[in-house]
Amino acid sequence: xxxxxxxxxxxxxxxxxxxxxxxxxxxxxxxxxxxxxxxxxxxxxxxxxxxxxxxxxxxxxxxxxxxxxxxxxxxxxxxxxxxxxxxxxxxxxxxxxxxxxxxxxxxxxxxxxxxxxxxxxxxxxxxxxxxxxxxxxxxxxxxxxxxxxxxxxxxxxxxxxxxxxxxxxxxxxxxxxxxxxxxxxxxxxxxxxxxxxxxxxxxxxxxxxxxxxxxxxxxxxxxxxxxxxxxxxxxxxxxxxxxxxxxxxxxxxxxxxxxxxxxxxxxxxxxxxxxxxxxxxxxxxxxxxxxxxxxxxxxxxxxxxxxxxxxxxxxxxxxxxxxxxxxxxxxxxxxxxxxxxxxxxxxxxxxxxxxxxxxxxxxxxxxxxx
Numbered sequence: 001x002x003x004x005x006x007x008x009x010x011x012x013x014x015x016x017x018x019x020x021x022x023x024x025x026x027x028x029x030x031x032x033x034x035x036x037x038x039x040x041x042x043x044x045x046x047x048x049x050x051x052x053x054x055x056x057x058x059x060x061x062x063x064x065x066x067x068x069x070x071x072x073x074x075x076x077x078x079x080x081x082x083x084x085x086x087x088x089x090x091x092x093x094x095x096x097x098x099x100x101x102x103x104x105x106x107x108x109x110x111x112x113x114x115x116x117x118x119x120x121x122x123x124x125x126x127x128x129x130x131x132x133x134x135x136x137x138x139x140x141x142x143x144x145x146x147x148x149x150x151x152x153x154x155x156x157x158x159x160x161x162x163x164x165x166x167x168x169x170x171x172x173x174x175x176x177x178x179x180x181x182x183x184x185x186x187x188x189x190x191x192x193x194x195x196x197x198x199x200x201x202x203x204x205x206x207x208x209x210x211x212x213x214x215x216x217x218x219x220x221x222x223x224x225x226x227x228x229x230x231x232x233x234x235x236x237x238x239x240x241x242x243x244x245x246x247x248x249x250x251x252x253x254x255x256x257x258x259x260x261x262x263x264x265x266x267x268x269x270x271x272x273x274x275x276x277x278x279x280x281x282x283x284x285x286x287x288x289x290x291x292x293x294x295x296x297x298x299x300x301x302x303x304x305x306x307x308x309x310x311x312x313x314x315x316x317x318x319x320x321x322x323x324x325x326x327x328x329x330x331x332x333x334x335x336x337x338x339x340x341x342x343x344x345x346x347x348x349x350x351x352x353x354x355x356x357x358x359x360x361x362x363x364x365x366x367x368x369x370x
Contacts (some may be wrong), residue, residue, distance in 0.1 A: 004036045006365055008101035008120070010111050015048050018201075019282045020129045024107055024183050025051040030359040032057055032171045036366070041098060043111075049303045050259070060096055089118040091175065103366060105156075109135060113144045116151065125369075127156045129279045131301050145169070148370065154369065158280035161301040171207065175365055179282050180358035181289045188291025189266045191338050194225040196328060197268035197292070199261065200234035200285050204276070209235075210297075210321055212243050212252070217325035219251045222332050225240035227272075228253040230264060265290035268340060270331050276318065278302035288312065288349035293341035295327045312345035 009028055012183075023315050024040070033056050040059045053059070091276050093099040104120045105127050106112040112126045126149060136142045146169055154173035155166050166174045184322045196218075208229065215227050227328055229252060236254075243249040258264065265271075271287035273296040284306045287294055296303040296312030297320075307313040314327035331338045 004034075005102035005369075006037045006100065006216050007031055007038075007366070008039050008041060008098055010041045010104060010115065010364045011043075011107040012111070013042050013044050014053065018039075020107055021360050022051050022182065022282065023129070023179055024054050025075050025361075026180065026355075027362065030058055030355060031362070031366075034359065034363055039098065044122065049260045059149070060098065060108060062092055065255060073246075075168045086117045089115060093119055103153075103369060109141065109145055113141075113148050117147045118290055121151075122153065124152050124253075125154045126152055128166075129158065131201050132169075132277060134277055142193055156365070159301045159305045162279070175342070176281060177365065178200065178353060179285060179329070180278055180294075180356060181282075181285050181353050182355075183262050183286070184289050184350070184354070185262060185266060186218065188342055189268065191269040191293075191335070191342050193267050193269050194222075194272045194332075195268045196225065196227045196272050196332075197264060197287070198227070198228045198274065199264070200238040200275075201231050202239055204235065204236075205278075206231075206233075207274045207297075207319075208239040209242055210319060210324070211272060212239060212246065212248065214244045214321040214324040215243075215246050215252065216272070216329065217322065218332070219248055223251070225332055226251055227252055228255060228268065230255045230261075230266070261286070262290070263315050265292060268292060270295065270328060272324075272328065273297065273303060274324070275299060275302075279303065285349060285353045288345040290344040291346040291352065293338055293345060295324060295331070297324065308344065308348060309317060312341045312348060312353070316333060342344075 009024055011024050012024060017181060028038050028040060038057050041062060042059065043062050045129065100121045101120060102123060103125060105125045105222060106115055107127050115121060115124055142365060150170040154175060155171050155173050156177050157163050157166060158178055160176055163174045163176050198211060202208055237330050240249065241250055271292040271294045273284060277299055280302050283305060284294055294307050296307055296315055297318045298304055299318055300316035304315055307315055309315050312326055316323040316327055
């Protein structure tokens with residue numbers, strides 16, 4: 001039997017606290033436990049580590065560009081980086097011996113494009129975390145992806161929808177590997193708390209404004225229920241202003257991000273997702289394994305490959321706040337339905353999104369990669 005492949009995971013950072021960073025750290029820890037030599041390369045290390053990474057996994061910071069860029073005016077440095085990018089990647093990878101990695105998995109299309117022409121280009125796997133239509137908003141990046149990705153060793157995506165998209169771009173090796181939940185409580189949430197939960201950043205993607213609009217109708221019929229939103233971000237103040245304008249501010253619990261997230265799921269009875277776009281939202285997987293029924297907008301990809309419509313949740317056409325509110329009311333009004341949905345949610349999550357299942361797929365993928 002051949003020894004395990006040396007794996008290098010490359011990402012912008014592991015300190016921002018986002019979902020992609022959590023997936024990277026969970027994957028690194030899982031591969032390490034399975035016996036793979038794993039290293040991580042990031043563009044910036046940062047001071048904080050929101051997610052617990054095994055202390056024996058080396059983390060490298062890409063510093064070559066910064067060393068010479070500091071000596072140049074900003075505009076000149078940016079031009080020089082574009083012209084010398086490949087040379088600098090090669091210099092850094094060889095100096096740190098990371099060029100000896102057997103498989104290089106990139107968590108960012110910017111990094112993938114930059115690494116594709118480097119000395120590790122032939123061992124490069126893109127792990128995509130965003131729908132391609134979001135990438136297409138940047139015409140230049142979309143053109144680079146279309147030119148680069150068919151030459152990669154493989155592309156890993158989170159949904160069947162995105163697999164079809166990348167095959168349409170001419171990528172021959174496309175693999176679907178979903179995210180795994182990182183915790184599984186010993187028992188499901190009781191679903192007796194009068195709380196609807198939503199977790200994530202306040203930004204244009206998450207569309208908290210739509211959630212607040214839907215909540216106005218819900219709380220008018222069920223004033224003893226509360227909406228708890230956990231997160232922060234650039235649109236927090238505008239969302240709170242909207243809640244004040246609609247008269248629902250006091251019925252919403254506004255909570256800063258917390259590491260004790262499992263307890264928040266366990267203290268809720270329904271999960272709500274109002275995003276305009278997602279890849280495969282980890283929050284929905286976590287909500288399901290905690291036994292929460294879900295109400296989500298039915299967007300291009302993501303929720304419709306997690307939620308089983310009419311069995312453990314509801315999918316509502318995007319921006320239909322009246323329909324969103326009505327689905328929330330159905331689950332609030334009918335405790336038996338809520339708990340039946342919750343049981344199915346947990347069973348389905350344990351079947352499809354368990355670490356054993358997901359990281360077993362990763363192992364098969366890595367071991368059979370040419």
